[in-house]
Amino acid sequence: MSRPQSASQTAGPYVHIGCTPSAAGLENMYGGNDLGADIFPPNTPGRKIVISGQVFDGAGDPVLDAMLEFWQAGATGRYRANGSAGGWARRAVDPETGSYRLETILPAATQDAAAHVKVWVVARGINLGLHTRMYFDDEPGEQDPLLLAMKQSSRRSTLIAKRSGDEGYIFDIHLQGDKETVFLNV
Amino acid sequence: MSARYPFNPQDLSLQPPALTADYRSSRLRAPSHKLLSLDQGPGELTGPTFGHDLIDPNDNNLILNYAAPGAAAIGEQIMVHGHLLDENARPVPQALLEFWQANAGGRYRHKKDGYLAPLDPNFGGCGRTLTDEQGYFSLRTVRPGPYPWPNGGNDWRPAHIHFSCFGQGWAQRLITQMYFEGDPHIPLCPIVQTIADPKAIDRLTARLDMAHTVPMAFRAFRFDIVLRGRGSTLFENKLEGN
Numbered sequence: 468m469s470r471p472q473s474a475s476q477t478a479g480p481y482v483h484i485g486c487t488p489s490a491a492g493l494e495n496m497y498g499g500n501d502l503g504a505d506i507f508p509p510n511t512p513g514r515k516i517v518i519s520g521q522v523f524d525g526a527g528d529p530v531l532d533a534m535l536e537f538w539q540a541g542a543t544g545r546y547r548a549n550g551s552a553g554g555w556a557r558r559a560v561d562p563e564t565g566s567y568r569l570e571t572i573l574p575a576a577t578q579d580a581a582a583h584v585k586v587w588v589v590a591r592g593i594n595l596g597l598h599t600r601m602y603f604d605d606e607p608g609e610q611d612p613l614l615l616a617m618k619q620s621s622r623r624s625t626l627i628a629k630r631s632g633d634e635g636y637i638f639d640i641h642l643q644g645d646k647e648t649v650f651l652n653v
Numbered sequence: 654m655s656a657r658y659p660f661n662p663q664d665l666s667l668q669p670p671a672l673t674a675d676y677r678s679s680r681l682r683a684p685s686h687k688l689l690s691l692d693q694g695p696g697e698l699t700g701p702t703f704g705h706d707l708i709d710p711n712d713n714n715l716i717l718n719y720a721a722p723g724a725a726a727i728g729e730q731i732m733v734h735g736h737l738l739d740e741n742a743r744p745v746p747q748a749l750l751e752f753w754q755a756n757a758g759g760r761y762r763h764k765k766d767g768y769l770a771p772l773d774p775n776f777g778g779c780g781r782t783l784t785d786e787q788g789y790f791s792l793r794t795v796r797p798g799p800y801p802w803p804n805g806g807n808d809w810r811p812a813h814i815h816f817s818c819f820g821q822g823w824a825q826r827l828i829t830q831m832y833f834e835g836d837p838h839i840p841l842c843p844i845v846q847t848i849a850d851p852k853a854i855d856r857l858t859a860r861l862d863m864a865h866t867v868p869m870a871f872r873a874f875r876f877d878i879v880l881r882g883r884g885s886t887l888f889e890n891k892l893e894g895n
Contacts, residue, residue, distance in 0.1 A: 470742050470879045474853045475668050476830040477678075477844060478815065481761045485753025485779045485815055492764060493777045496719065497712065502703070502749075525681040532765075538696060538823050546699045555701035562764070579694035589828055592678030594669035594847050596828060598688075613691055622686075642682045652663055652688035653697050653824045 475596065478589035480532045483559045487534065490559045503557035506537065506571045513542030513572030518601070518628060518636045521566045522588065525643030529565025533590035534558070535640075537569060539583070544575035573603070581611035588640060598651045601638045602627045613651075622649050657698040658883040660824045661740060662690075669847035676843040677804050693824060700823040703749040703783060712781045715754070715794035719777030726776035728757025728795025730871035733814065733831070733859060737788045740882030744788025745825075750878075751781040751817040752792060759800030759810075768800055793871070799838055811838035811845065820880040831876045832858045 483491035487501045507513075522530040536557045540546050547553035554574075558567040576582045581602055588597040600613065604627050608614045617623035625648040628638035640648050671683035711718055716726045737745040755761045755778065758770030762778050776795070784790045797812045811832050818827045832839055832854075839845050839854065848854050856879070865873035 469740055469882075470738055470877075471853070471856065472664060472667055472740050472881055473827065473829055473856060473879045474848045474850075475827060476815075476847070476857070477676075478817075478828045479830075480765060481753065481763045482815070482817075482828070484761060484763055484777075485751045485781075486817060488777065488779050491762075493719065493762060493779065496777055496779060497709070497781075502707065503701075525683075525685075528681075530682065536826070538701065540696065546696050553701065577695055579692075580696070585696055585823060587823075587826055590682065592676070592680075592682035594671060594673060594676070594679060594683075596826060597684065613689075616689070643684055647684055647686055650684050650686070650688050652665070652690045653693060 475594060477591060477594055478534060478596070480591040482532070482534045482589060486557060487559045501557075503536070503555055506539070506554060506556035506569065507541070511541065511572055515570070515634055516573050516636060517568065517570050517634050518584070518638055519566065519568045520637055520639040521564065522560055522590070522640045523565070523642065523646075527644065530590055530642065531560065531562050531565050533560045533565070533588055535560065535567055536587040537571070538585040538587075539571065539574040540577050542572055542575050544577045546577075573606075576606075579612070581608040581614065582606045586640070588642075593642070597642070598653050599640065599648050600626055600651065603630070603636060604628065605630050617649065622647070625649050657822070658885065659693045659698060660822060660881045661884050663824075663881065667850065667853055669849075673843070673847040676847050679847070697824040698822045700819060700821060700825065702747065703819070705783065708749070708781060708783055713790075713792040715776065715778065715780045715792065718780060720775035724775045726756070726795050727773050731796050732791060732793050732865065732871050732873045733876055734789065734791035734862075734865065734873060735876040735878065737784045737790060737818065737878050737880070739820070739825075739880050743882065744784075745820050745880060746784055746786045746788050748784045748788075748821070749781065749819045750784065750790055751779070752814050753779040754794065754797040754814045755800055757795045757798050759798030770798065770800070796833070799836075804843055808843060809838050809841070811836040811842050816878065818878055818880060825880040827878075827880060829857060829878070833874065834858055834860050
């Protein structure tokens with residue numbers, strides 16, 4: 468017996484009401500606690516890092532209504548499958564600037580991939596949520612299958628967050644255009 | 654953690670393409686490159702899970718979950734229920750579903766929605782639940798109103814409820830919308846029509862369910878959601894986890 472999968476529809480401009488209601492201004496919804504506000508519990512072992520960036524459209528303008536989700540392994544290279552605080556987070560981008568900020572710990576490499584954070588992007592105008600990966604420019608990636616596949620491509624750099632200061636990494640996402648991010652069919 | 658079977662390849666023919674010119678917002682937000690296919694690893698086969706400690710049993714009641722004590726949202730009283738399944742018709746238990754919608758007049762509680770229909774002080778417009786052990790879910794709400802939206806013409810959204818679905822793995826993540834049987838805006842809506850196959854649109858259309866409609870109380874609508882299924886070839890590497 469089989470059933471065809473449900474088709475996706477855009478998350479629309481009001482996705483924040485459903486997914487980050489406190490950030491969207493719904494006072495005290497769910498006790499004021501948006502799911503995915505913290506990616507790990509405080510004092511989780513690992514190197515603390517801060518990832519930030521912006522989402523841009525094909526005209527180079529910031530996308531002001533996107534929601535991003537992040538899914539990553541911890542410092543031991545394991546996925547914890549615990550959404551309360553186990554490597555998953557979500558952010559509404561800033562409605563004025565399109566920027567986001569995620570305080571996390573550096574993931575370790577897993578058996579199949581170099582250290583990376585999985586990123587999922589939805590917004591008005593995106594019909595099917597977009598998967599990509601964020602690698603780190605000061606972590607080894609030579610053996611990673613995706614980075615190897617992109618070795619000759621000028622677009623490889625769209626997958627790599629750039630170190631900025633002691634803790635910071637910058638990772639921008641371009642939906643379309645010359646700098647278009649590599650998106651994945653996972 | 655036991656070994657897991659990978660998910661079937663995503664059947665993109667069932668999904669809307671990225672660029673759908675009649676839906677104007679897609680024009681500058683659609684990637685122009687083809688998606689790059691990638692083998693699934695432990696991070697695609699697992700995903701975040703959510704427990705009952707996080708979800709209040711009343712979170713799925715949009716009529717009451719934002720209302721003042723003793724008050725209720727205004728609108729047609731409905732219940733939406735259904736089954737969360739995968740393509741192999743296996744139930745997906747303990748999965749987080751989140752939903753959001755306009756109020757009965759077609760207005761969202763959102764800074765950027767300035768539609769002339771008034772806000773309902775007792776309606777927030779969001780809810781969430783976990784599917785049960787058999788993959789079933791339900792929510793109570795008011796039927797959302799249709800509303801106009803800027804797309805270059807006289808465009809109106811059919812009444813709809815947005816659904817965000819987590820399955821058992823990151824590769825199953827889905828956001829979609831539920832429509833109501835018989836809505837004349839369904840064939841006119843450029844967002845609905847990003848889906849090429851009328852049968853796929855039909856599967857997003859909830860049916861009036863008189864068997865679960867409670868006399869003198871509320872009407873029921875049935876809406877099933879189908880996520881990607883797992884294949885039959887075991888993922889070959891040993892997975893780590895805890």
